[in-house]
Amino acid sequence: MAEAGRGDGVSETSEVPTRRPSPAVSLDFGAVFEASPGPMLLIAADPPRFTMVAVNPAHAGAFRTTPQELVGFGVLEVFPQDPDPITAAFVETIRNSLNRAHATGQPDEMPVQPYAVVGADGEPEERYWGATQTPIFGPGGTVTHILSTVRDATAEVKERQATEARALLMREVDHRARNALTVVQSIVRLTEAATIVAFKAVVQGRVEALARAQTSLARRKWEGAFLKDVVEAELAALAFPGACRVSGPLTLLPPEQVQSMSMVLHELATNAVKYGALSTAAGLVTIAWRADGAERLILTWCEQGGPPVTAPKKSGFGSRLIRRLARQLGGEARYHWRPEGLCVDLTAAR
16 A cells, blocks of 8 residues: 555655745835825824925925925915915815814825916926825824825826717717708708709708808817808808908807808808809908897898899798798898898897
8 A cells, every 4th residue: 555645746744835924124214205206295283284294305396396395384384375266275175184184083085176386397287186184193092193195186187088078079079960960951851943953052052051160160179160260161162252351359159059150151142142242243242240248249241242132022941041040049130132232130149
């Protein structure tokens, strides 16, 4: 019979490994504090002052200062006495976090707050900061100090903002795309023309105006479009150079108005090309706009130099479309059929 333990690859005399005690390590925690790559403050638990007892180089570097300029001062004393709203909110957040840590004896996570620091070029740089306030207890069990470990949360805040912006943009693009398709369907359904060729030309022109509106919106990331850009885009598509004069204050249209304004201008320009001032080389169109109080915008379209003008006996689809679009702009369109040329006053909400 084979001996027990033989042949199984383990000798009877094999030793079982044992955990050996680690050698004693003597750490200089002051050196650890100084060498830490993360910003750290050691603060006396002497509210409301919260005196800074020690400041590591990482913290001083993060806020573009030196430990010597901070040690001995209260945490909140280094901020301006009459701070701007962002700085005031940052100071109040620090104060509340330190008070909670001191009162509860528990670590407190300070909410992330914006606070700019001076960059290498001397200009302010937007930064976001968070911190953990950890109470330190003395022999009697009372909080004697608070260790504040600060973190620069700028990267994560920026990433979150970018993610939210992308999601908002995608929702806006989806909404605008659906709205544009609805408008195209209305154009196709309601456009009237004597021939198929004429029908195609009218529909194509209106769809192109819609596309130009979308381009204006995309240029400013769907945050709106400048009225001057919308006007000039429509005129460039239909009028010959020098046939139009454009003037008005810098006006940013909200995104929901860009499409309607673009199509109103397209209808007016198309009518002028067919029957009005833009049908002749001597014709001139003047487009001007102004603010009417704080809540209304007035755009005036005036033609001159074209064929004599008379009021039509009935409204065509173009006129009805302009009136409908004017209502979407929060205003109305008023026609003045002068012999020397059509004038239209278009009002829109601001």
